[in-house]
Amino acid sequence: xxYLLRGIGVVTAVGVxxxxxxxxxSGDAHGDGGGNVLPRTTNKAWQQECASCHIAYSPAFxxxxxxxxxxxxxxxxxxxxxxxxxxxxxxxxxxxEANAADSGTxxxxxxxxxxxxxxxAPLRITETRWFARKHDEVSKSVWTRKSIGSAANCxxxxxxxxxxxxxxxxxxxxxx
Amino acid sequence: xxxxxxxGGLAVLGMASAVAAADSPASLMAQYAQQAGVPVSGLSASxxxxxYRTEHPGRDGQAVSCAGCHTANPAQAGRSRVGKRIxxxxxxxxxxxxxxxxxxxxxxRRNCQDVLQxxxxxxxxxxxxxxxxxxx
Numbered sequence: 001x002x003y004l005l006r007g008i009g010v011v012t013a014v015g016v017x018x019x020x021x022x023x024x025x026s027g028d029a030h031g032d033g034g035g036n037v038l039p040r041t042t043n044k045a046w047q048q049e050c051a052s053c054h055i056a057y058s059p060a061f062x063x064x065x066x067x068x069x070x071x072x073x074x075x076x077x078x079x080x081x082x083x084x085x086x087x088x089x090x091x092x093x094x095x096x097e098a099n100a101a102d103s104g105t106x107x108x109x110x111x112x113x114x115x116x117x118x119x120x121a122p123l124r125i126t127e128t129r130w131f132a133r134k135h136d137e138v139s140k141s142v143w144t145r146k147s148i149g150s151a152a153n154c155x156x157x158x159x160x161x162x163x164x165x166x167x168x169x170x171x172x173x174x175x176x
Numbered sequence: 177x178x179x180x181x182x183x184g185g186l187a188v189l190g191m192a193s194a195v196a197a198a199d200s201p202a203s204l205m206a207q208y209a210q211q212a213g214v215p216v217s218g219l220s221a222s223x224x225x226x227x228y229r230t231e232h233p234g235r236d237g238q239a240v241s242c243a244g245c246h247t248a249n250p251a252q253a254g255r256s257r258v259g260k261r262i263x264x265x266x267x268x269x270x271x272x273x274x275x276x277x278x279x280x281x282x283x284x285r286r287n288c289q290d291v292l293q294x295x296x297x298x299x300x301x302x303x304x305x306x307x308x309x310x311x312x
Contacts, residue, residue, distance in 0.1 A: 053256040079235060080257070081286040152258040 038164035039106050043095035045088050053082070055155050055162055057125060059099035060109035065121035067096035078123075108166075126151045138173075147174040201267055201274040201309040208302030219299075224307025227300055232291055240291050250311050266311040274305055 038058050050056040059067065071093045075083045084092070101109035101116070115129035125131055135151070143151050154161040160170045209216045227242070228250065234240035245262060246254040251269040254262035264270040274280055280301075288296035296304070 051260075054258045054260050075289075081289040083286060084282075147259075149259040153260075156259065 036108065036166045036168070038108055038166070039099075040164060041095075041099045041105075043092065045091045046095050049084060049088060049092060051162075053080075054152060057154075058108075058164060059096045059103075060101050060106040061112060061125040061131075062100065062128070063102040063113065063116060063121060064097045064100040066123060067093060067100055069121055070123055071096065142173060145174060146176055199275050199277045199280075201305050204274055204277060204280060205302050205305050205309070207277070208298045208305070211298035212302060214299065214302075216302075219302040219306040221303070221307040221310055223300075224303035224305070227296075227304055228307065232293070234290075235293075242287065242291060250308055266308050268312055274309070 038060055041059065046059075047056050062070075070077075071089060074089065075081050097103070099105050099109075101112040103109065112128055112130045115133065122128055131151075142148065148156040154166075157171050157173045158166050159172055160167075205219055206216055209219055212218075228246075229241060229243050229248075231239040231241045231244075243250075245256060246265050250266040251264050253264055256262055263272070265273060267273045284296050284301055288294065288300075
């Protein structure tokens with residue numbers, strides 16, 4: 001009986017602590033996992049808001065100037081209204097800037113910047129030269145397969161994209 | 177000590193669920209009816225269904241409707257334009273729906289602009305929830 005109570009107590013305590021840990025405002029990077037694995041950066045508002053419609057694209061895929069342009073035009077976000085309240089918008093932009101390709105916080109970001117012109121601020125990750133080079137063997141007909149749809153759908157082929165893993169080993173291109 | 181931890185933990189969990197359950201489809205319908213100046217019985221599920229299904233010319237000329245992404249059956253999961261799963265909109269299939277007024281307002285603001293090219297009225301929002309909350 002005593003052990004049962006103790007067990008319930010421990011489980012509850014662990015539960016409460018993890019609840020607290022996950023609900024803290026977070027924006028920490030926990031080290032870089034290498035060239036094709038992104039650092040485990042996270043921010044609650046970024047994850048919650050951006051990932052409502054698409055995967056939460058990593059800040060490391062575009063420079064700060066791109067994120068400023070993008071977050072300044074959310075009411076016309078690639079043809080959809082994705083507007084946010086000002087506080088949430090500012091919170092997400094801070095996180096994007098702190099971990100952007102030109103923030104020096106990830107190797108993948110540095111590679112994105114290597115092929116970026118000095119004044120370039122593309123709105124689409126697919127417009128970066130880095131993305132084009134990485135996907136130059138993928139033909140147009142593959143992108144439009146039913147289960148893929150478009151190049152915006154990273155997770156269709158990069159099965160661990162949501163976890164920031166883009167290693168070639170994790171790529172499975174759907175046949176249809 | 178352990179008992180205290182246990183009760184403390186339960187209290188925290190209790191508060192968390194109380195905050196999450198602040199709004200419900202019924203409370204939101206009451207709010208929108210009040211804003212529209214009608215009794216709750218003045219909300220119409222059939223007008224809500226029409227709002228959900230009617231196609232409108234979109235910005236790029238293609239027809240758009242709520243059902244376009246949320247599918248003809250709101251108890252089923254939909255798909256966003258880039259292929260991400262959208263959890264069902266009908267509370268019968270997804271009890272999380274219409275339990276957070278700020279979230280509801282955010283999506284009405286965005287999606288009414290995208291589908292109707294204007295904001296929705298309080299009457300329309302009330303009709304919409306009236307229909308979805310009786311969808312089976």
